[in-house]
Amino acid sequence: MPANSVIPPSAMNPTAGLRRDTEVSFPDGNAIVIAGDTLFQVYNGMLARHCPALAAQVHASAEFISGCPVVRVTDTPYDIRQILRVDNPTRPSADLQPFSVLAAWVRVGTKYDMGKLVDHAIGQLQSLFPASLDEWDDRDGPEARHGFAGANAIEALNLFQATKRFEMVPAAVYRCCQLDPAVVRHGTTRADGTPERISRENIDLVARAKERLKEHGARMIEACEEEFEQSGSCSYRWGFPDGCAEVISHLGYTKENGKEAWRDGDPLDAHFLEYIDEQEDGEDYESREDFADCTGACSKCIEEMHEQLGDMRVVVWNDLPAIAGVDQEIGDWSRGV
Ligand SMILES: [Zn+2]
Structure with missing residues (x-):
């Protein structure tokens, strides 16, 4: 036989180079699915029940190995x-x-x-x-x-x-x-x-999204500085002339405890929300002297900051479909939740 007419091994042996699957195959299976380098031998009836579209391809196949119809897939x-x-x-x-x-x-x-x-x-x-x-x-x-x-x-x-x-x-x-x-x-x-x-398009989408998330984060940091103030019904006013103002000011201006993540493009990071909650003093002071032990803010002020921050996070969440470029496709985004 001349060298240029050598029959490719695959034509002589259609299973050459293939490995037989041993996990989900059955030696007496009556249908063959070949994906990449792997040969699966399965029951046609089972395939028809679980995956009719693939079974139909097997049914229409003109290729046979050992009497079994074969379908080659790109998966x-x-x-x-x-x-x-x-x-x-x-x-x-x-x-x-x-x-x-x-x-x-x-x-x-x-x-x-x-x-x-x-x-x-x-x-x-x-x-x-x-x-x-x-x-x-x-x-x-x-x-x-x-x-x-x-x-x-x-x-x-x-x-x-x-x-x-x-x-x-x-x-x-x-x-x-x-x-x-x-x-x-x-x-x-x-x-x-x-x-x-x-895709290139998605790489650009993610880069743009990250910039917008960083902007959201920076706005949230600014809003904490400008908008955090003590509740109108601050419980510690009778103990301190300024109520919880000092603690609130500290929480508004701190750069840490989770706010770094906002600036880096993760404005939904909830660590700062947890940190705020941890600053609730939680004591029920009975006398002005007792306030000397006070280290945090009253529950009313903490609750108000928690709500304000929650509202800021909802603004970010509601912007996500637009940031991801799918706001036209999504009808029922859980706005405000
Ligand atoms: Zn207070």
Whole structure:
């Protein structure tokens, strides 16, 4: 045989160079899905039940290996493994799945029309990328539950834009703004090593968003200096001629205790809110002499500062859809919550 007519090995052996999946495959499976370098052998009936769109491709295939119809997909082996792993797409145990699995379910599930699986995964991801400030402040639990790391925001932003989950884009952009700019520029990798980069357009979007968040932060710092004042019903007025004025002035002008994060582009950082709450003296003084031990402000003044700061944070939160460039797409952003 002349050298230039050598038959490529893949034509002689269609499984050459492929590794057989051992996690979600069955040796007696009657359908083959090939993703990247991995061959999955599954049951056609199961595929038809969980993933009819993929089953239809298998059904229409003209390629066979060992008598099984074959479909070659462009998804990564990791992503395909995640959807083949789902026993029952109506009740997957999404609650404790890592972010990477939830992302795969949304990415591949959207592509293959697995509506229930996608809805379930989105339900979990919403706790990481919420549309209300209360949920945002409560994100520590979901982050731990889903093993979420900051750089995952890159994958999330791509995912939500590609699948048109616009209500989750603002929190994804906000999270991207908290990353090292080098990570935003050069991207990261998914759980399976697939490079994940955001577009030039998104890099610019994140840079602009970060500037606007810094502006919000600077405005909040200024507002604390100018607007914090003691409550009209300050409880310590009878003890001190100036009531809580000194403590409030200190809180207004301090540059620390969380305010640094605002200036750096994280105006929703709640540490300063917690710090304010900690400055409540909480004692019920009965005599003027007792006030010598007073180290904080009365509950009325603390409450008023807490509310003022809460209002400032709501202004930022309500601006997020516009900052993320999706205000036209989002109808029901939880304004004022
Ligand atoms: Zn007071």
